[in-house]
Amino acid sequence: MLKIENLSVHYGGIHALQGVSLEVPEGKIVTLIGANGAGKSTTLKAIIGLIKTSGGSVSWNGKSLAGMPTKDIVESGIVLVPEGRRVFANLSVDENLSLGAYARKDKSAVEADRARVFKLFPRLDDRKKQKAGTLSGGEQQMLAVGRAIMTRPKLLMMDEPSLGLAPLVVKMIFDIIKEINAEGTTILLVEQNAKAALMAAHFGYVLETGRITLEGEGRQLLADDRVRKAYLGEAL
Amino acid sequence: MKTRNTVLTGLAIAIFALVLWLADKNLGGYAMRILNLSAIYVVLSLSLNLVNGFTGLFSLGCAGFMAVGAYVSALLTMSPEVKEMNFFLEPLAPWLARLTLPFALALVAGGFCAALAGLVVGIPVLRLKDDYLAIATLGFSEIIRVVITNLQGLTNGAQGLKNIPKFSTTWTVWGVAALVVAFMALLTRSSYGRQLKAVRDDEIAAEAMGVNVFRVKVTSFTISSFLAGVGGALLGHMITTIDPKMFSFMLTFNILLIVVLGGNGSITGSVIASILVTVLMEALRFLDEPLNLFFFKTNGLPGLRMVVFSAMLMAVVILRQRGLMGDQELTWSGFEKAGLLPRSKKGASK
């Protein structure tokens, strides 16, 4: 289980996270929603050690992650799919997937997962040797998700995996998220697509300018008036 | 198709060796020197390509590491008498004055000392990005030069070293170049090579996958320094005199030019460009001499060669922005696709 308490992050003078507390229990899908600039990406980056925190604590199965280098955090089983299609542009699709499995030692399972990614995204299968930078935007996002599947972490954190994808592909990605979760991977999902995220998630948090303002079970939040007005764009 | 490609590669190497052998027998010393110089440039450009092209680190410290390698290897191979002749202003430190090692050992020692310098410089400097890294490595390279100029009792200062044993024979330099090409080919195709390229393409994503970005950078930089040291040592043993002025920024610039011309991130590109540039630099030398074309007379314009050369470079960069090869390699399967080889039945692998 991942437990964040009172987490605080400063960017120069900007107080981006102002005491965020949240929990991701083992085996669950937890989602973090919020407006642009609320601090969602910042939260994920702070967990994985890509940015310095200025207060609070992050613990993973009882162990503090404070001050640990990113690669050690990854080795302990947490992986981040960063926002914005960060594929390795000059590497082929295949090589990108191999890098996803970088920290893994179980060779045969890696190949099984590669086959699985290709089955999920046949478009990638047809483009194995193509450079990732020449894929279409949607294909790159599929590759980023595929690469995340290859990491097989205990906790997978995804930053807006559905960004810029056609509705059908978005649905597919949410199905995949549920599927890998059912196979035992805990998921922390950051999404703009609040409705889909809350429907898929067991538990949700709403982040507003660096503070958690609401939390609850996914479906319960979906029904909440404030959420419906602010994040689902429904007129009440 | 692996076997076919292996056979073809073996054949190509054999043919090249034969050409070298014939050249060595029939060409004069001057022509051989140019040919061998291009082998040294192969080593140097691959060293720079490893950091610039494959790891995406804009480093300009090449000449500094070359100087380290050249001085170490020269000092370790010169005989005590030659050393005494060289160091007439201030005697060489006694422990070094009597030491003479076999060439192979000295060459590796030169590489190792350069690698050590790379490690020491790399650890603080590789936290910087892009232009800052370029400036820091450039600064380091100049510092090395100043240090060498002032360590009279170890390097003979500004006088430099003369009568360095001429160990860089055709077979030595081309043998080393072949080793380095093979090493680079293996390295860049290994999973380690994949990490280098991942760091180059997207540091944050690589880090998020668990790649130790900083260590990858330091390792790549250190290996590159080693290769630059070996290249510098070979150069010293070829022209037999070295002095601090030789290792100025112009030297780094020449190597950078080869890397860009051949294609950042292409091994075959660097090899082709090394030979092309070295040969052209010499072939165009006539431009600096008095010219007498019937419509056009000059009485010697030193530098015209560089003007023409730079114009050619600009043309290549404008026409092919990513160098001759981009980041592609010449491969047998590439020849096959171009119709230069009979097609094999199955799609060719590398």
Ligand SMILES: Nc1ncnc2c1ncn2[C@@H]1O[C@H](COP(=O)(O)OP(=O)(O)OP(=O)(O)O)[C@@H](O)[C@H]1O
């Ligand atoms: N490197 C940085 N330097 C300065 N400010 C930053 C930096 N990164 C983020 N911020 C600021 O911190 C705040 C939170 O940013 P963050 O990226 O976490 O938002 P987000 O919730 O992920 O938004 P979005 O949904 O648009 O991706 C924003 O106001 C942003 O401008």
Ligand SMILES: [Mg+2]
């Ligand atoms: Mg974000």
